[in-house]
Amino acid sequence: MGLLAQGIVSGVLVGGLYALMSLGISLSWGALKIINLAHFAFILLSAYLVYQLTVSFGLDPLLTILIILPLFFLVGVLMQLFFHLARVDEFKSLIVSFGLLIIFQSLIQTTWSADFRRIGSALNPYETESFFIGSVAFPLAQLMAFVSALLIAGAMYLLFTRTYFGKAVRAVAQDPEMARAFGVDPRRVAVILSGLSTAFSALAGVFIAIGQTLFPGLAVGWFGIVFSVVILGGLGNALGAVVAGVIIGVAAGVATILWGPLAAPLVTFLILIGALLFRPEGLLTTRSVA
Amino acid sequence: MTGRARTLIGFVVVGTALGLVPNLEEILTFPRFYLIFLFTIFFWVAQASSWNILTGYSGYFSFGQGAFYGVGVYTASVLVGKHGWSFITALPIAGVVAGATGLVLGLVVFRVRRLTGEIFALTTLAVAFVLASVARLSPSIDGGTGIFMTGTAVPEVLGEFTTAVYRLTLLIALVAVVTAYLIHDSRLGWGLFAIRDDEAVASGLGVPTFRYKMIALGANASLAGLMGGLWSIQLGFVTIDDVFNIRVPLFVILMSVLGGMRHWMGPVVGAVIITTLADRLNSAGLADVNQIVIGGMLVVLALAVREGVYVRMRRRWGTTAITFFGVLVVTIVLGINESLISDFAYAMVATVVVMLLPERAWDQIRRFFGRREPGAGDERAEGLTRTGS
């Protein structure tokens, strides 16, 4: 029983990380109509930067957020401007951003070598910290990832539903021309949104750096999970992404406990297919954008 | 109609010519690697062309290529590697099983109206993951130990290993391209184009959308699986993670987009370009640069050539031919490279560069030669116009 509980808890928490990794892609896809594979590179790049900052300057991994997030917001802004100049549509974006992904990956390998990089326990106070409720452990790093995912999702929800900017985003997502007619500058909206989503990916990178060992090939392994979360949650739906992340995390966790780790991917993707067949618009019917 | 006859004859000629290459090996004394290089291209031509039948023609964007390829690889591997079937009997079965997989998938997804666009794309992606997990779980398929295909016997009549693989890949590639071509210039093809543009309207005009989509998916899956089954002996040691990964689906997309998805020749051109570049850059020992340049090419070509390289080549076929063969001859005569493939790569790169020259530069060139060719505006229309019109 305690075993199952632990499986569920770690599933829920890791779901937070999945959500965090998926937010950026989900938003840019749902709201900007750009399937941006480069986000995988941003997550990885941010993780490597966190590693570097921590190792070279002995910074607390969490403190690096202060540098990482603004930096990647800027990256996102620039990238959106580039996409805008290049008139990248939803379809082309897949190829273009895949090109960018390859480029970033090789740059990472040339910079940090192909070998494994890890923030040693000495510099990483969060690596294995966790607190307990009964016999069930709540790993600190994962918990932080989960909470920040929740906070971001909540913030995005409020942003989209309560603020003028949010309405502008919806308007742009539905019909840029109409939005322009109502005095919304689609490009500005897009640029800000792209900055945000890139920053979210970067944040995911921070927690990856804290919890995992880095190597250039890491990013490709995320495709399956992240796309499952994005679709399950509904394009551009931040809250949906969190729910989806948790569902997938828990499903995989429970499957691992009951039928062994090999069953986990099967269960995950069967859930995805089921969701695609019966709720293609995502779990939460209210699609916040798109 | 005569146009079609000519094209079909063209296929026969090209096919026989390529088919004879191994026989010329002794006479021309070219390195055996040329055969491997060519059949690698054939592999990708078949994959990209078959993918384009579904995605390029009907507009249903599929990540399923990896799944169909994987089913093909594993069908052949299990039959040959685990049950000792003869490879040549297992091969067609690989195609059939993959095709069946495609049709089952189609029965489900094409019945769900909302399942279009990216949702369809990701369903197909998920299917690949599920199949991989199934292969993991079931020892009768793989169960993680992998399957050895090294030393698989190929029929004597096809020659020794490399030659046999060459001839088979060529055959399958031809089948794929001819299929793509015949569909392209038929009611089926036009029905698919109509579906791509506006499925509702198409069915309103009498296009049997469901059946046509099933046919396209079936053709795509079985061709992909057939080539997959063949490729299992090239892999030598078949493992889940080498087979069911993102490589095949991504590369067919890149190749088709690069070459152009509206015309049956597009994927062929794309496959040739990307395979050659990857091979030559790698052989230059520039592992990282290789990746970066490929990435850069993708970005820039995707942005610069809206309709795909092939459409421009078709518009400027004269220039294309002159540049390509010009550079080819020059490099060969001057003996710049040790390898014919490098000469080929140079010629190809030069051609692509010329294709990329912006319209304004073109007009000047034309004015210089005092020739009139269609202007910039026609490119789109040109992209639309197909044989028959």
Add this chain to the structure above:
Amino acid sequence: MTILEVTGARKRFGGVVALEEVSLSISEGEIIGLVGPNGSGKSTLINLLSGFFPADDGRVEYKGTDIASLPAHRIASLGIARTYQIPRPFDTMTPRQNIAVSYMFGRQRHALGEAMAAAEQWLVFTGLESVADVGTDQLTLHQLKFLELARALATAPSLLLLDEVLAGLNPTEMNQSMEMIRRIHAQGVTLLIVEHVIRAITELSSRIVVLNQGLVVADGAPEAVMADPAVVAAYLGEKGRSARD
């Protein structure tokens, strides 16, 4: 003789009732004007007749066969064609190719080569020769609506459903279009025309059917129907609305 017999057709989307209970009979050679305020169910009826979705209930008999649950392409092959209020051309194809496609499929199958040649006659009929081989994005709304007509005609229909072909046209274009519709009718095609422009509809139609909130509120000769108090009631709102926009 009757070509189309709709009896007790119902359609609801979720809670919303689109067609309450519609019965309607069309005989060969008629031009039926189908009018009614927005949301009265005109477009729903057209979609239902052309097989975009099946009826929840009721029969739709076309030349004696029940087509209520047939898929769109089967209905097309039986000889019912339609146009769209907002033109929906195949936009990676030229007008010629658009027409060729519908000729290829449509009522009976034709080969590709044949179709390309046959397209010419419809291009001429609708006067689109000049733009036959350009991208559809270079056509005016007027031309696009004619392309809709050409494409529908190329399927050789015996019943043609026209969804607001006149909307958004200037007077001259409108007259051309009405002329076109008469010529189509002259070829022996039965027409069901959904239209807001009352002048045009009364001029064209041999009979007018008025829908309101999914119900047939009037059915008869144009003058009689337009005088019908129920119709006036239904229409005043409509008039006011069209005055505002």
Add this chain to the structure above:
Amino acid sequence: MRQHRRWSYMAVITTLALIAAACGDGEGGATSTLAPGTTGAPQTTEAETDTETTAATGEPIRIGGTLALTGVFAATAAIHQATGEVFVERLNESGGLLGRPVEWVLLDDESTPDLAAAAYERLITEDEVDLVIGPYGTGNITAAMAVAQRYGYVFPHHTASLTYAYNYECHFSSWSTGLHPNITNPNLLYDAIESSGTPPETIGFVVNEFPGTMFISYGQPDTDEGGAVAEAEKRGWEVVLDVTFPIATSDWGPIAAQIKDADPDFLFIAGLGLDAPNIINAMQTIDYQPAGMFVQWPAPGPLLGTEGADGIMSVTIFEEHPPFTDDPEAVEVAADISQALADSGVPYTKVETQAAASWTAWEYLQQAAEGAGSLDQEAMCNWLIENGADTLFHGNIEFFPDQQNYYEDLSKIKQVQDGDWWVVYPSEFAAPDRSVIYSP
């Protein structure tokens, strides 16, 4: 349209850049003499000057091979690249091979078997290299070996894990695990554990679903003989946990939970690369530390930085401490390799199994050529089978044709103690006053 044109210009520029890049292959391998790929230009030039200033004269001998310079295996492949570079460099300094300078034509196989196969075809038939050396990674080695066999090339290779499958009469594995590592490796470990005095009563297995680790854990697929699990049962140890996980596992929490739940006296991690650090971390976070742990083929670096990894065991062939460092040449070579690793930006630069196996493979090639006195593949192959090889890190190696050219299992057991790896068993190879630390 303007945008469009701008992109077109950019396209032209990149494509030209591409040509520049592609030009490299004009002289085929010659430009990639030593260190192409990740280590970049500096090494290359340096290397070239070396080949010039060497005593060796005449047409260079070209040795072809691929490595996973990019892709999933790239991390470990980097070690093999650095080792190969050092070997070739030292060989050329000491007069080359058969008096001729040596060039290493190294291609990237992108960690993909079919690319590896194609690359070897290319090396043999187009670049017409004189000798070949194996790539890294079981799948790639298997694919490459098929090619070498087709052309009758002597095929020395390191780190191919599926010993039972290699029956090419001219393949020579430098990873001296013997033909039956699925039996000898576990038993070596189990002896080591028992040498500590208190054998475990229960043992748990977490197995990466990777062919090599499956082979070690469950034995040969068709015969199912041997395997760590069966061997443990033979010793009367109760197997309380037997979990197989997919190679791409992203959430280790549940697996750790299962381990904690089963609480074995000893945990056998049949994993590679990062599996061990990941599992240990997950166990740490749920506050669990097994009494003893073993991991089959870990990446050595990350484990040392990992909290809770202390006491974990693994197999090795060479570690940088006595008695292995009694031979001054071994020390010197190890130093060179470490330097090369450092130069190529690899964080963990200690020489151990991977580098040692890599070095030995090169030695096979060199000794075969010198022994046969020619580059005739058949002669080289026969010479090796008849005379075996005298290696720096493995000592004398013989190749038993009746054992598919394998020798005995020369593995040793190493253990992380005080934050570093030490060989602890068998005792004659153990580091000074080091022994197995294990108490259930």
